[in-house]
């Protein structure tokens with residue numbers, strides 16, 4: 102997108118907008134065809150012909166007037182159909198149009214809608230956006246006495262090829278004109294010289310010949326407003342903000358972020374450090390799961406990065422301090438897959454206690470081994486939970502409901518739920534538990550939390566579950582403890598080295614051992630959890646991008662913020678050092694800005710100031726705010 106007004110001080114232009122696939126997401130005639138044909142046996146064939154004619158006309162392959170006539174002949178439209186579409190058309194507003202209501206409200210007298218579509222359908226949208234009826238140039242349908250559509254008013258130039266240019270020219274607009282549209286009949290207006298700049302609008306549909314004929318492509322209305330220096334709802338066009346989602350993140354997140362106008366790119370697998378360094382340039386938000394390490398080196402290469410979202414619970418894969426040091430906010434989804442992990446832990450415990458996996462494997466080989474030896478009930482056994490956080494404490498509740506006795510160990514004080522007993526040390530827990538389940542977080546100091554000494558302290562014949570992080574268990578020592586029979590069985594979901602994608606091989610000393618269940622890091626991999634994570638993490642990202650809200654950030658001070666109304670919102674992330682707030686306020690006061698609301702929140706290392714100010718400011722102010730000593734990142738919203 103590189104069109105721009107000839108000079109910053111140029112007169113504000115008239116903004117001409119197309120309707121179908123520009124102001125609304127639909128093509129009017131295609132939507133009407135869907136209604137008319139819903140009960141017709143020939144529906145598919147007719148719908149295809151109508152859509153084809155629409156495409157051909159919009160791509161400039163056939164005459165617009167001819168295409169309109171042929172489509173109306175194919176459809177047996179009535180007033181009822183047209184009114185029904187008009188009734189629901191407001192629900193079809195293009196997302197970037199919907200979110201720029203304020204632009205329309207403030208510029209209604211400079212906005213013109215020029216469309217080959219029908220006045221009745223356009224009218225509700227024009228009214229919603231505040232565009233006066235005389236600024237809507239559209240086709241007029243003609244009905245017979247029974248309310249059937251018989252054609253359009255052929256005296257209206259819009260019924261003909263090239264009619265848009267003719268209709269617009271007749272307005273004699275006294276000033277520069279920009280045009281935003283998706284179709285060839287829009288490109289023709291540029292060619293006819295009736296507009297100064299033409300933006301090929303591709304938020305709904307991208308037509309190559311139209312883009313080629315345009316001064317610039319606009320993937321959203323925000324891009325045009327930004328390029329033209331008009332009062333856009335956001336300071337930087339969302340469609341130019343790049344979100345890179347790795348590791349097969351649930352499509353709901355992609356949809357939520359795209360709906361809000363951001364450009365989203367997805368990759369199925371994780372990336373190693375070098376590959377991520379290659380990809381991170383120009384990325385504003387990075388989404389990962391547990392396998393992508395966002396190291397200090399990656400962050401150093403991230404020239405535009407504002408936020409990293411872990412679409413999971415664990416954040417040990419992100420260098421949180423290095424991120425905070427660059428003013429990059431990190432988020433996770435702390436509760437969305439908790440229940441899934443807990444249910445799997447319960448299932449794995451039953452499976453291990455009953456030696457189900459080996460018995461099942463034997464049957465697949467044709468061996469019938471009906472025996473109770475070594476098979477035990479959960480009831481009355483002691484479950485030792487290491488790490489009594491969200492997962493550990495939830496597991497505690499379910500295990501007690503199944504009749505287990507629960508003991509737990511945590512490095513911090515935690516409320517013991519139900520009849521669970523807190524033990525003072527890991528050793529005390531290992532000495533008492535029939536089943537040890539690890540639910541600590543992945544901090545580096547937890548590396549080899551379970552090593553040879555700890556296995557030696559477990560009750561002979563006890564079971565081990567690890568659904569936390571791979572490095573928490575010394576895998577070689579576990580293999581030995583299993584081999585010696587000290588540990589009677591294990592379920593391991595996480596590994597020190599995990600394949601980056603499903604196509605990469607897996608290897609472990611635990612492979613082939615008796616009563617050992619290996620699962621490919623699926624503790625949180627349920628449809629429910631992935632959907633809930635997508636929803637939660639996407640909302641956190643949107644809250645941060647759209648409002649500066651850092652609620653649930655795991656590395657920046659948490660500030661909950663309402664939507665930006667009124668003026669501008671200045672977001673200033675800085676080192677927690679003396680005098681920054683005073684310096685910010687001095688700059689704002691010197692610029693004559695009135696502070697409408699202000700927040701400051703700090704943690705040990707970082708401070709976050711949010712200031713809502715009234716509208717007008719000099720751009721030099723931005724440089725002054727960035728130059729305040731200790732500034733890590735500054736941005737402005739709105």
Ligand SMILES: NC(=O)C1=CN([C@@H]2O[C@H](COP(=O)(O)OP(=O)(O)OC[C@H]3O[C@@H](n4cnc5c(N)ncnc54)[C@H](O)[C@@H]3O)[C@@H](O)[C@H]2O)C=CC1
Nearest residue numbers: 414415488489490491492511512541542543568569624625
């Ligand atoms: N297998 C999987 O697919 C999944 C694995 N996880 C892992 O589970 C971990 C725990 O999740 P949450 O319970 O939600 O986290 P959490 O942060 O609520 O709980 C972790 C608890 O472990 C405690 N802890 C840390 N180090 C300890 C130690 N050395 N000894 C005793 N206690 C210690 C902490 O004080 C905290 O109470 C996550 O950090 C993640 O690594 C989480 C979700 C899915």
Ligand SMILES: O=C(O)CCC(=O)C(=O)O
Nearest residue numbers: 390391413414415625626
């Ligand atoms: O499923 C995933 O991507 C990782 C799950 C996990 O380990 C977590 O939530 O911390």
